[in-house]
Amino acid sequence: MSDAHIQAMPFPILIGDIGGTNARFSILADEHGEPHEFPTVQTAEFPTIDDAIRQVVLDGTAVRPRSAILAVAGPIDGDEIDLTNCDWVVRPKTMISELGFEDVLVVNDFEAQALAISGLPEQYRESLGTAGEPHVASRVVLGPGTGLGVAGLLHAREAWFPVPGEGGHVDVGPRSERDFEIFPHLEPIEGRISAEQLLCGRGLVNIYRAICLADGIEPALSIPADVTAHGLKGENLQAAETLSLFVTYLGRLAGDMALIFMARGGVYLAGGISQKIIPALKGPEFRAGFEDKAPHTELMKTIPTFVVTHPQAALAGLASFARKPSAYGISTEGRRWRLER
Numbered sequence: 495m496s497d498a499h500i501q502a503m504p505f506p507i508l509i510g511d512i513g514g515t516n517a518r519f520s521i522l523a524d525e526h527g528e529p530h531e532f533p534t535v536q537t538a539e540f541p542t543i544d545d546a547i548r549q550v551v552l553d554g555t556a557v558r559p560r561s562a563i564l565a566v567a568g569p570i571d572g573d574e575i576d577l578t579n580c581d582w583v584v585r586p587k588t589m590i591s592e593l594g595f596e597d598v599l600v601v602n603d604f605e606a607q608a609l610a611i612s613g614l615p616e617q618y619r620e621s622l623g624t625a626g627e628p629h630v631a632s633r634v635v636l637g638p639g640t641g642l643g644v645a646g647l648l649h650a651r652e653a654w655f656p657v658p659g660e661g662g663h664v665d666v667g668p669r670s671e672r673d674f675e676i677f678p679h680l681e682p683i684e685g686r687i688s689a690e691q692l693l694c695g696r697g698l699v700n701i702y703r704a705i706c707l708a709d710g711i712e713p714a715l716s717i718p719a720d721v722t723a724h725g726l727k728g729e730n731l732q733a734a735e736t737l738s739l740f741v742t743y744l745g746r747l748a749g750d751m752a753l754i755f756m757a758r759g760g761v762y763l764a765g766g767i768s769q770k771i772i773p774a775l776k777g778p779e780f781r782a783g784f785e786d787k788a789p790h791t792e793l794m795k796t797i798p799t800f801v802v803t804h805p806q807a808a809l810a811g812l813a814s815f816a817r818k819p820s821a822y823g824i825s826t827e828g829r830r831w832r833l834e835r
């Protein structure tokens with residue numbers, strides 16, 4: 495069976511989004527119903543993912559899931575999958591032998607975010623700018639959170655193909671006069687500044703510190719949420735400029751990714767931070783940074799941009815895939831385990 499015609503997984507399907515801090519689970523009983531969601535839990539509260547599945551899901555329902563689709567932060571290489579920023583190890587073979595699953599698929603967390611933007615209902619997105627509705631065409635999702643995830647979503651052969659890459663680690667450089675004052679105060683890693691050093695929780699603090707150093711001011715804030723809170727209220731000049739530069743840099747990177755993927759279908763901002771700074775993203779800087787791509791400024795003006803406001807976007811994306819795998823080009827090689835009868 496080729497990947498283009500992935501064999502459907504048997505229902506009920508357990509769906510899981512396993513982050514560094516939080517784990518979210520739901521069960522999809524069949525193709526047409528809505529997923530049954532379980533309370534979000536912290537990964538640190540359970541010694542293993544199998545314990546979490548037992549206690550949070552299996553002990554809480556009489557439904558016995560036959561399949562599992564799990565999105566994890568970390569490389570999927572082999573039968574023991576270590577998670578980034580968390581002690582859990584995903585062992586699909588053990589899940590099959592001890593938890594009763596017949597079929598287990600493990601995907602990348604940003605692949606799940608890419609799946610989510612394939613059909614995000616209007617109530618779960620907030621428009622940035624006036625470029626209009628998303629077209630059925632290739633898209634991009636960027637997620638500033640603990641790190642900076644980036645994925646493309648290609649539209650071809652009437653299907654969606656997620657492309658989870660490491661786009662958060664591309665180089666970024668100064669552009670405006672103010673950037674040239676601030677960038678010398680950022681700490682390079684092995685000689686360079688990558689997008690993730692600016693566009694994540696830690697990145698907010700890095701930008702804030704560099705602004706303070708450039709202006710000869712003692713930095714007073716060290717927590718990302720404090721920087722955005724002070725910046726949004728406009729009561730601290732450096733925090734307000736941090737937010738303004740953060741959305742400018744995010745706009746520039748979003749524009750670069752849109753160019754790479756020719757994302758006429760739109761660019762979507764996910765991750766934990768985007769939803770919390772919507773008022774700043776709605777200001778002029780984000781779209782200005784996004785559109786400022788001569789000689790393609792006119793093209794950029796036609797590409798819509800959104801914040802994903804769905805509280806469980808990754809789970810929703812995995813559910814869309816579980817319902818209709820034929821609508822997606824997902825490679826299952828080395829990532830799918832089945833009960834050997």
Ligand SMILES: Nc1ncnc2c1ncn2[C@@H]1O[C@H](COP(=O)(O)OP(=O)(O)OP(=O)(O)O)[C@@H](O)[C@H]1O
Pocket residue numbers: 512513514515516517638639640641694695696698718719720722723765766767770
């Ligand atoms: N109000 C806020 N403003 C700016 N940054 C924030 C705010 N609240 C949290 N953060 C930062 O967002 C980051 C967490 O992002 P996010 O919620 O996306 O986590 P995550 O990487 O997806 O992990 P998980 O999937 O385990 O939840 C942390 O760096 C945190 O400091």
